[in-house]
Amino acid sequence: xxxxxxxxxxxxxxxxxxxxxxxxxxxxxxxxxxxxxxxxxxxxxxxxxxxxxxxxxxxxxxxxxxxxxxxxxxxxxxxxxxxxxxxxxxxxxxxxxxxxxxxxxxxxxxxxxxxxxxxxxxxxxxxxxxxxxxxxxxxxxxxxxxxxxxxxxxxxxxxxxxxxxxxxxxxxxxxxxxxxxxxxxxxxxxxxxxxxxxxxxxxxxxxxxxxxxxxxxxxxxxxxxxxxxxxxxxxxxxxxxxxxxxxxxxxxxxxxxxxxxxxxxxxxxxxxxxxxxxxxxxxxxxxxxxxxxxxxxxxxxxxxxxxxxxxxxxxxxxxxxxxxxxxxxxxxxxxxxxxxxxxxxxx
Ligand SMILES: Cc1ncc(COP(=O)(O)O)c(C=O)c1O
Numbered sequence: 001x002x003x004x005x006x007x008x009x010x011x012x013x014x015x016x017x018x019x020x021x022x023x024x025x026x027x028x029x030x031x032x033x034x035x036x037x038x039x040x041x042x043x044x045x046x047x048x049x050x051x052x053x054x055x056x057x058x059x060x061x062x063x064x065x066x067x068x069x070x071x072x073x074x075x076x077x078x079x080x081x082x083x084x085x086x087x088x089x090x091x092x093x094x095x096x097x098x099x100x101x102x103x104x105x106x107x108x109x110x111x112x113x114x115x116x117x118x119x120x121x122x123x124x125x126x127x128x129x130x131x132x133x134x135x136x137x138x139x140x141x142x143x144x145x146x147x148x149x150x151x152x153x154x155x156x157x158x159x160x161x162x163x164x165x166x167x168x169x170x171x172x173x174x175x176x177x178x179x180x181x182x183x184x185x186x187x188x189x190x191x192x193x194x195x196x197x198x199x200x201x202x203x204x205x206x207x208x209x210x211x212x213x214x215x216x217x218x219x220x221x222x223x224x225x226x227x228x229x230x231x232x233x234x235x236x237x238x239x240x241x242x243x244x245x246x247x248x249x250x251x252x253x254x255x256x257x258x259x260x261x262x263x264x265x266x267x268x269x270x271x272x273x274x275x276x277x278x279x280x281x282x283x284x285x286x287x288x289x290x291x292x293x294x295x296x297x298x299x300x301x302x303x304x305x306x307x308x309x310x311x312x313x314x315x316x317x318x319x320x321x322x323x324x325x326x327x328x329x330x331x332x333x334x335x336x337x338x339x340x341x342x343x344x345x346x347x
């Protein structure tokens with residue numbers, strides 16, 4: 001039974017939502033055929049991720065373990081799906097160079113999937129990147145561009161996007177995956193992340209979803225609202241992020257937040273917003289590890305803190321059911337969020 005379950009690939013698990021396999025050689029441009037074959041070959045890597053209960057008072061809380069994706073984060077889905085759709089449309093072929101601005105997880109996922117496709121990938125990163133992620137990218141990518149000039153918000157996003165534009169203008173056959181504007185990103189989460197939750201839970205009152213590009217919440221909120229019409233979608237952001245109108249300021253924990261408002265955020269169905277300080281994020285990461293046995297990264301702690309704070313302030317009967325995402329693993333954060341000396345710098 002176990003072997004049978006383990007052998008079921010992502011495409012089979014999601015066959016009704018993904019539609020027919022991408023391979024259909026008659027319709028594909030010859031330059032794309034090998035890419036499409038490779039995308040088909042790696043599709044079974046992406047399986048539904050576990051949804052596990054987290055035992056806390058006042059709420060039936062479930063953590064969706066997105067770090068169980070093959071490269072280690074929620075961004076695996078975004079990266080695979082954007083490349084797949086781009087190949088299907090003929091927007092990339094074997095001559096393409098993939099270019100993207102990312103402070104970590106999306107770049108790591110793209111680095112692996114681009115390599116499997118035999119395509120060069122140039123990530124544009126900034127000094128906030130976790131050292132583990134930078135080492136990873138430097139091992140996989142011939143070129144890593146690291147910007148060092150902050151933009152007017154104190155972050156680096158606008159600088160990174162300016163560099164991406166320059167690279168796209170000067171690199172032959174450049175393809176910018178554009179996680180801040182590409183609707184294929186939300187589509188990945190509509191079709192898979194949220195769909196898996198719809199299948200796993202009979203009822204859901206709240207989903208706490210962290211926001212940066214807004215791709216995850218845009219896709220998930222639409223699907224969850226369709227399936228659970230009464231659900232409240234709670235956007236979770238970091239104090240110091242500009243996404244929901246706060247004054248931007250320097251932040252230290254990568255993952256959530258942004259110095260600009262991504263257009264994808266306007267595609268999301270958001271009922272409420274919770275802002276969490278970086279200090280509360282670090283404490284929540286520690287609580288998840290020491291009290292619940294989950295070694296997870298910064299944004300997981302932010303979402304967990306939001307779920308605890310929000311539901312504690314609104315006690316209801318019967319006990320509500322809520323879900324939050326553990327978007328990546330805690331290991332790369334051991335020297336930051338889990339380091340007593342490092343967290344003294346947080347507000
Ligand atoms: C760890 C982590 N959590 C959450 C997010 C936010 O996801 P999105 O960009 O889809 O809003 C990111 C984005 O990079 C991330 O790396």
